[in-house]
Amino acid sequence: MFNLPACPQCAENDTYQDGDLYVCPHCAHEWNADAASSEPAATSAADAPRSVLDSNGNPLADGDSVILTKDLKLKGSSSTIKKGTKIKGIRIVDGDHEIDAKVDGTGVLLKACFLKKA
Structure with a gap:
């Protein structure tokens, strides 16, 4: 055997x-x-830290500041976040939209491909 x-x-x-x-x-x-x-x-892919890259290929981490590279319409609202807006204190989350942040006091979920590290 x-x-x-x-x-x-x-x-x-x-x-x-x-x-x-x-x-x-x-x-x-x-x-x-x-x-x-x-x-x-015990060691699996779920235990490994998630790596999220911005539009230029730079790694992002919790607490980083980023800048929008494109105008983004907010879903469910008539407002738009303008290109060049600086967002401070991001959080990396699981899911399709990797970034959780506050823009003008409103919580938003963003995709990392529309951001560059500040």
């Missing part, structure tokens, strides 16, 4: 090998046989 590694995603021992890959029948996770290690399943 072969000694196959446990699944790194769900930690089940019922894995099998399919060509160059190991496969877990419980969670359907596949991983490379060469990259298999005995590390526990």
